[in-house]
Amino acid sequence: MTFRLRGLDAAPFQPLFTLDEAALKDRQAVRQTADAQPGFPCRISLTDAPVGADVILVNYEHQSADTPYRSRHAIYVREGEETYDAIDQVPEQLRIRTLSLRAFDDRGFIRAADLVAGTALETAVERFLADPAVAYVQAHFAKFGCYAARIERA
Numbered sequence: 001m002t003f004r005l006r007g008l009d010a011a012p013f014q015p016l017f018t019l020d021e022a023a024l025k026d027r028q029a030v031r032q033t034a035d036a037q038p039g040f041p042c043r044i045s046l047t048d049a050p051v052g053a054d055v056i057l058v059n060y061e062h063q064s065a066d067t068p069y070r071s072r073h074a075i076y077v078r079e080g081e082e083t084y085d086a087i088d089q090v091p092e093q094l095r096i097r098t099l100s101l102r103a104f105d106d107r108g109f110i111r112a113a114d115l116v117a118g119t120a121l122e123t124a125v126e127r128f129l130a131d132p133a134v135a136y137v138q139a140h141f142a143k144f145g146c147y148a149a150r151i152e153r154a
Contacts, residue, residue, distance in 0.1 A: 001126045002154035007046045007084035016056045017079040029058035038096060045081035046091040046149060053078060062138065062147035065108020073146050087154045094118045094149065098142040103128040106135040115142055125151050
């Protein structure tokens with residue numbers, strides 16, 4: 001089954017890079033410098049920031065459905081990145097991590113979930129999207145629980 005994997009739209013995050021530390025704090029965000037690789041995964045480009053790169057750690061609502069599953073968590077974003085958007089391709093950032101996958105219906109309720117190695121992402125996504133009630137799948141990094149990317153039928 002064909003799937004589309006997307007990072008976040010860069011535009012809403014761009015103003016963060018011009019803010020000072022106090023203004024960032026007001027937005028539940030903080031500027032950091034990547035000091036390990038991998039380790040600072042940008043949710044826009046779905047690439048890991050190189051050591052020494054500036055990133056913004058910000059609280060982000062990744063599940064905005066008006067259900068008990070509404071959720072937000074910390075994510076990293078990097079200035080100047082383009083949104084990852086590809087068909088039937090898995091970026092290295094996801095491939096090298098253990099992922100928690102959550103399949104949601106069009107009302108925002110979980111239909112299925114699983115833990116998978118990034119190398120097995122396609123198989124799990126195919127299984128989830130075979131259920132016509134599944135509208136989209138969210139990938140999260142299993143260790144820290146952070147939102148990673150959205151996956152839909154292509």
